[in-house]
Each structure stands twice: as structure tokens, then as C-alpha cells.
Amino acid sequence: MKSLSRCMTVAALSGLLILGGAGCAKKQPPAEHPIVVQAETIQPGLQSASFTYAGDVRGRYESQFAFQAGGRISERLVSNGEAVKAGQALMRVDLADLKTLLERSRADLAAAQADYRLNELTYNRYKELARQEVISKGEFDNYAAQFEVSTAKLRAAEAAYRQAGQQYGYGTLIADAEGVIADIKVEAGQVVSAGQAALTLVRAGEMEVQIHVPEQRVEEIRNANRIRVNFWALPQMEVDGVIREVAALADSATRTYMVRVSIPQIDVVKFGMTATVKVWPGETKARIILPIAAVYQSGNKPNLWLVENGVLRLQPVELGDFLSEGVVIRSGLKPGDVVVTAGVQKLQEGKKVKIWDGAKL
DSSP states (O other), X not given: OHHHHHHHHHHHHHXXXXXXXXXXXXXXXXXXXXXXXXXXXXXXXXXXXXXXXEEEEEESOEEEEEOSSOEEEEEEOOOTTOEEOTTOEEEEEOOHHHHHHHHHHHHHHHHHHHHHHHHHHHHHHHHHXXXXXXXXXXXXXXXXXXXXXXXXXXXXHHHHHHHHHHHHHTTEEEOSSSEEEEOOOOOTTOEEOTTOEEEEEEESSOEEEEEEEEGGGHHHHHTOSEEXXXXXXXXXXXXXXXXXXXXXXXXXXXXXXXXXXXXXOOTTOOTTOEEEEEEEOSSOOOOOEEOGGGOEEETTEEEEEEEETTEEEEEEOEEEEEETTEEEEEESOOTTOEEEOSOGGGOOTTOBEEEOOSSOO
């Protein structure tokens, strides 16, 4: 029995040694978990395929109306946004002073006419006397000169009366075409001078959208091969647009160029509506534009992190112009390259990565 017990003890100890030896075997390294990164596949020109600008709907022809005679405004007969017909009265100034001027001119004309008739009779009578040599030629010349003076005064009085009549008519602003009232600048009771802007008439007819374009996009706008316009208040409506005008000078404050885009006349589209103009440039150079955050600076050299078969690789590149939407990559990339666009400072070459698909992490 003692021999059997001793054998069992030896066997147990041998098993423990075997297990202990197995436990000391080399451990396998834990599997590497890929880093989730945000990346973008390079497609030359895709980032600059179209540009969007905000603007507002306007009329092609907008006329500023002003009184040609000064005075106090007695009536404002229209409101902003009101449709008007040709010949419709828009505003009036107090006509009392203009009426007084007209009546005085009429009186001056009547006096000039009476003086003219008197001098005409005298001239004709003395002309006959001179023909009969009853009076001297010098005496006749005196009456002839008086007749010429009265003739000139009559013409001056007639011109003054016509001018006073025109001034009286200028006391009322009249619409010269069908359209919509916009931007009323003066109100009843206000005193205005001749030539002071009173309101704007947007003529019915062609509609346009006015936008402002940065200087680096002007040539692309000129060569645009497709333009689409939609409206904030009419989300289901989209129409084709045509570039009609590009300003020759930039705005001094914003350094942008005013551009007018013609659109079809549609009843539901109203002047002043907010519009979005989407432009597809024609014949532009293919460019690769990436966010500035994608650039990894190593020393004095710019680089990008590329993802190849799920592994990171550092790729030197040459940078171009810095734009509002990113930086132009002149060389170092090709179509199909997958570039990490965020968090590049924490990456290491050779690390495994997984491209973020937009789902919540």
C-alpha cells in the first residue's frame, strides 16, 4: 500500500510539472484593432464640379423714379410690392406753388400777347405811312424795332408758360410701364427736391437672379455650361438660368463681382424671393482639392496619409493654391487614392485602419 501511495504522489507531481511547463509556453500577441479614420477617394475635378451661390429675384429692368419738380409730398398712392399699370399715378407733391407759377405765367403770356397785338397794329400803320413817304424812314425804323421787341417778349412768355405747365405736370409721378413697386424711399409730408429718388419700379417681363461671385470664380462663371436655379420658398421648382451680365468691377467692400442670371418668367416666382444658383463650369482644369486638415507636415515637407489595403502609408505631395474650400494638390496623388482627411497628426505608418462609413461610433 505504501508503494502504491508513493507512486500516485509521484504521478500527481509529474502532472503538475507538465501543466506548469505548458503554462510557461510563449503567449500569442493580441490581435491589432484597426483605427477608424475619415477618408476620401480622389476624383480629379469632382470637388470643383459645381458651385452654389445665394441671391435674390429681381427684374431685368428696374427704374428709379424721381420728381422733376421739388415740393412737399401730398400723397403716396402705391405701396411696396403693388402691381401698377402704365399711366397710373404713383405720388404727388403739393401743387399749390406750381399752380401759382402756372397762373403767373399765364398772366405774363396774356400781357405779352396784348403788347404784341398793339405793336403789330402800330407797325402796320406806320409801315403804310412810310410807303406813302408821310413819315421818315428813321421814325418807321423806331416802330419796327418796338414790334420786334414785342415779338421776342411774346415768344419768351409762351416758353415760360409751357415750362410752367410742364412743371405743374411734374408734380405727379406717373408709371411709364407695367410693373411692381419696390423700395419706396419717401413718404407723404416729406419735402423733396427735383431729382431726388422717390421709388423703384420693377418692370414686368424678364426676371433675373442677382448673385455675387468671388474673383477666382469669374472666368468659370463666364464659361459655365449649365446653370440651375431653385427657390427657397418653392423647393420643388428648379429652372434653367443663363448668365446675362458679369460686372466689370468688383465691389469695393466685398471684393466680389455682381452677376445677373436670367430665368424664365413664372407667375409663382415673385420679385425679392431668395434663390440658389448652382453653376457647372465649362472647360476648367481638373483639380484635386482636399481639406487643409488632411495635410500632415513632416519637417518642411507636406504629406498625406493614404490607405492601401487597410494599411496607412505616408505620401509626399506638392501643394498649390489655398482656397476657401481647401488646398489644391498639384502632384503626388492619382485617381483612386484613398486619403485620410481628419486626425492625421495621431497616425503612424503601417497601422491598420478602417474607413468610417458615417455610422455612429
